[in-house]
Amino acid sequence: MVEDSRQACQKVGGAITRVFELLGKRWTGLIVAVLMQQPVYFADLRRAIPGISERMLSDRLTELALAGLLVREVDEGPPLRVSYRLTEAGKALGPALHELGLWAESYLPEGSSPC
Secondary structure (H helix, E strand, C coil): HHHHHHHHCCCHHHHHHHHHHCCCCCCHHHHHHHHHHCCCCCCHHHHCCCCCCCHHHHHHHHHHCCCCEEEEEEEEECCEEEEEEEEEHCCCHHHHHHHHHHHHHHCCCCCCCCC
């Protein structure tokens, strides 16, 4: 019986693995969700996501930039300011994030978070 179920179970695909390796990290989805609205300065992005440290935000932004989902733009000062905006690839996540939000509204009521 166990052998039959092993044959029926398939390995997780590479594409979905890559998605969750990137977007499954803490804070990453929230960063993308904020940037869906408009380009945002670093300080404003940090204020929009309570609890994230500057270091963690910086690390996640670097990962998203390396993945081609956002662009870092330096506004010459003074003061020198850095803003972030989604690329076309980043913006293409919009429909998927919207659907996840709808799913959460239906199946993850407020207060049900395990954290």
